[in-house]
Amino acid sequence: MSGTGTGSRLHTVATGVLFVLSGACLWAALRGWFTFEQSRAWWPLGFLFPAVHRFTSDGTDRSLLAGLGWLMTGAVLILVNLGYLEPSWTAALALASLAAGARLLYLALTRDREVA
Numbered sequence: 001m002s003g004t005g006t007g008s009r010l011h012t013v014a015t016g017v018l019f020v021l022s023g024a025c026l027w028a029a030l031r032g033w034f035t036f037e038q039s040r041a042w043w044p045l046g047f048l049f050p051a052v053h054r055f056t057s058d059g060t061d062r063s064l065l066a067g068l069g070w071l072m073t074g075a076v077l078i079l080v081n082l083g084y085l086e087p088s089w090t091a092a093l094a095l096a097s098l099a100a101g102a103r104l105l106y107l108a109l110t111r112d113r114e115v116a
Helices: 006-030 036-056 064-081 089-115
Strands: none
Touching: 006 036, 036 064, 064 089
């Protein structure tokens, strides 16, 4: 893509905001405003980067389902880290099955629209 569309500008701004916020958090940690132990539960916020990329990209990289998947993965990991959810293999298998089924349904629906 040439990078001249509105989506590419939104992608650039959103990615820039995420980098600024990441830098501000790192700077605050270096200043001693909080410790690594206090921030360890929040590491899945890094999943915002690929989510924003999927939401704001032009062309084939744009995917609502993939963006939501990245956001949900980060949210679930944060909830596990904070102790609100207790991970189990059964729950993970159920979530993986739901995600795979939703993706298959989404692909089936979008392929029909492209042919018509």
